[in-house]
Amino acid sequence: MNFKTRLGLGILGFFTLIAVVGEWIAPYDPSAMGDDLLSPPSGAHWFGTTMTGQDIFSQVLVGTRGVMVVGLVCGVLATFLSILVGVTAGFLGGAADEALSMLSNVFLVIPALPLIIIVASMLPSADTVLIAAVISLTAWAWGARVLRAQTMSLRRRDFVEAARASGERTWRIIVFEVLPNLTAVIASGFVGTVIFAVMLQITLSFVGVVSLSTWNWGTILFWAQSNQALGQGAWWWFVPAGLCIALLGTALALINFGIDEYANPRLRKVRA
Amino acid sequence: MTFLLRRGLFYLITLWAAITANFLLPRLLPGDPVQAMITKLGGRLNSDAMASLYILFGLDEKKSLWEQYVDYWGTLLRGDLGLSFTFFPTPVADVLSQSLPWTLGLVGVTTVIAFLLGTLLGVYAGWKRGSWLDTLIPVTTFLSSIPYFWLGLIAISVFSVTFPLLPASGGYAAGLVPEFSWEFISSVLEHAVLPGITIVVSSVASWILGMRNMMVTVTAEDYVLVARAKGLSQKRIMFAYAARNAVLPSISGFALSLGFIVGGALLVEMVFSYPGLGYVLFQGIGAKDYPLMQGVFLVITLAVLVANLLADVGYLLLDPRTRREG
């Protein structure tokens, strides 16, 4: 494991920890209003305060959980869907493949953001898990595409034929012979999906279509934007949450490079 | 030719899927926001406008779903997308036709710039693998992990608030009338700089990375080794042999990720209050203006499909194999 991958795992571990303990270590109630209005970072408020005197540091800490939960739930759901569609299409071939590939390409080409915005704003209660489910429905297609291509190259390999010749059933061949050989691809698809889901969730919160009753990094930015934090020069209101998003995204991307390099030796560093 | 026909058929199916999703969503999801809105607007709606909203949002429950679907298509084909609640009583189609050119201009130009710039940098980074250029990777990774809209916020705070160099919002200076004059055009360009740079900076990274990895893969291929053995110049090998082959997957990737890029660009428009579809969508969200939101979705989908078709033509021109088949 190289330095980049370790760095990525380290950052991810840090945020996971915050997601678990954030609520307990937060110095203030993130929604409680205080007397210091719109004050810059200080000893009492590390990340400063909002227009109504809420502690931004506490908001970031508490909001981490919502972000990580959506990332994880979407990652699991969408990866499951992409395996189901991609591997089945690649393994079966023929008309089933044509239909399933068409389905994933349609989902890829249709712009997801406006569609999700419409769905999210039509839902009567857009809570975290429901949003995660909706995001998953649009996030599986890329993984399915990659898995299909990989499965097709595995399908004609001799060990698959050999398993058939020894009498294995088709579902067992897919699950126990083909899938284990796709571990790296599936893992990198999972990480990619988590990045996508986190970005989308934060975007939806920022735009204001998701319930604002629970904190996440996107809702912080929503309040910052709707209170003209920019015009008032309150950079501390939107910088911390944005940096957290970028850090988490970078960490996941670094992990993905690690997986890619592991799976594709050509991308490994040239040995001096 | 068969390649383009196949693709064209696929785009038609995609368009059909998008329209059908648009038809089904308000009918499947609980709640009746449009009904509420119509009640609120009450007498200010004429009967024609009322009828089209009923058809678009499935309030006419006496008809079967199939009849509603047929009516829906009829309404769409007449170019009737209903009335916007936000810009009441302007028809959605009119709102969209005013904002579409702004989006096409901004997103179109910046996406092409980002693609060309990113591909070029990626070719170079992949060719010079192992040099200092590799340090670009973590930097670009970080940049691509920043949400478009947040980068826009930072850009505004630095270049409009702290150092007031460029305008922070709008498509042209207030008080100007859209006309073909230098004053107006320069104002448009000035207003496009910040949103444009934001889109380019946050989307260029993925092209650099994708192209670099393809280059690394391609430079290990036999035909590149042979070209080296023949003693051809580095530049020639880099572009005529390696890059030419590496760019093809990048173009198909371009087509497929366009929907994603456009989503990001819409957010940039929201942040900069740029008078394109994204800002219209943003206003629609606030007012729960479903006719407007759905109209934006349809128009964006159509635009993405057309852009995809253009990318296919580009692919066809670059790939000798598909050319011969055609």
Add this chain to the structure above:
Amino acid sequence: MEEVAPAFETALEAKGLVKTYKRVRAVQDVSLVLRRGRVTALVGESGSGKSTVAKLLARLVEPTEGEILLDGRKVRRVREYRRKVQMVFQDPFASLNPVHTIRYHLTRPLKIHKRPETPEELMERVQLPADFLSRYPYELSGGQRQRVAIARALAAHPEVLLADEPVSMLDVSIRLGVLNLLLDLKERLKLAVLYITHDIASARYFADETFVMYGGQIVEGGDSESVTQQPAHPYTQLLIESAPDPERSVVALDAPVEEVAAVSAGCQFAARCPKVQSRCWTDAPPRSDVGAGHWAACWLYVEAAA
């Protein structure tokens, strides 16, 4: 040489097999019989259709025409068929799944076909130490892997073993060991073995009966001794001349597939035959007897018989 003794009962019989891929006829009208306790060799160069025959007989591919009889009857259920007919693949580096242990590879067929044996017994049968069971394929040499592949095929307790070039990917020094293992297993388990190879010299050593394939058809057949010592078909003669030692392959003879497929009406070999006659181009040659149980599909012998 005697006729095939009746003691060797028929295990698998293929009648008029045809396999067409899009426009290419990979296999045209192939009939052959595999008998218990006998090795039948199918010799041909790459592209001759011999591997397709193996896949047809393993029912990995469905024939376009023709039928396969197991113990004299058609078997509808594929699993029942696979209990009796097993296959060993050419490339032992590809035919074992890199993510599974050797034990997994052997346990699965035992479970599928409800056999009482243990993986350890199977390992002993192919002369491998039992402690290899916990290893992964990449930890084994090519010869060892091929033995594992053979053990896996034996797990089902089959009557028929289809061996598709089982030694061609192995080092020359260990080929004989694997072939001898197959011979020994054939004797002990009364297996009917189909040995597919491009190396006609090894067919003489290893097989009781030999068929020669060209362009998707069997052009000559008979007991191995007479086919290899008195080859009748010009193609077989060319094969033997051009491969005097088993190490040299018959690359020189390789023809592009299109050329092979181009001849539709007459003899497939006409374009490359040194003794070609005018009717070879237009009429397919019938089978003619050239010795005891030895036949060739060539016009040269129709003259002689007439």
